[in-house]
Amino acid sequence: MKAYVDYAAAAGYRHIILAGHSLGANKVIYYLAKTQDPRVQKFILLSPANIAHLISVVTPEQKAIIADYLAHGRGQELLPFELLGWLPCVADTADQWLHSLILDNVHLEDDKDFSQIEQISHTGALLIGTFDRFTYGDPSQFLRTINRHFPKHQQNELIFIENTGHTYQRKEQEVADRLLALIQHWRA
Known part of the structure; x- marks a missing residue:
């Protein structure tokens, strides 16, 4: 992940948003927890994966x-x-x-290990389909539980894509539109 951020920074990008889907979201969490990379302005976590599940x-x-x-x-x-x-x-x-516990950083239960998330000073957005089966339990609650553990959780955006699962089948355009609106809001 560092190589991607290094490349974007070297190429002159001024507004780096680090995004990942599924295990990619877990990797974004791990990277930001370990580096607190100041070149990254925001994060977008799309359907983080519950490893235990x-x-x-x-x-x-x-x-x-x-x-x-x-x-x-x-x-x-x-x-x-x-x-x-x-x-x-x-x-x-x-x-x-x-x-390995490296990517086991999101959970449905509040009493699990959220230490990586608790180290992240960045703010951003978390997005999930309301039928996502990779969460173990209610996807909306899963996202809310994760968000509560961010130090600046009040500043994060939670986005729920209704009636779709982990890969947003038949809702791809809605996801794209919501992400575009989010990024435009951040740039305003």
Whole structure:
């Protein structure tokens, strides 16, 4: 992410907005928490992914296969199943999904670890589809819970795209229009 911001700054962009969708949103959170990069003016988090919910579908049998691959030095071999039901990956990557806390930074429950978000001094916007199934529970509440943990949460915009899921099917134009209006508002 730093390389993107470095490039934008070197190219002369004066209004850098860091945006990410799904795991990209989690990466934006991680980057801003670790760097507090002053070159970034705002952030846009589109449908951040609840990692705990995503990995809850990994079966004990799949976990055993991953552990066996790792124990036998086969970490760079492709697993015989798609992790999470859709991700072909090697055992090392699967192990990171299951055990790394780096991107596990958004939650539905208030009592979970929001320490990355609590370090972010930037303000911006959070957007989600009201049928998003990557949240575990009510997507609107999920977004509100995340926002409450930002130090300047009152200054953030919450955007709810009605009747669509994680990838905004049939609502792409509405998402584009809402983001355009948001950025124009920020520039005013």
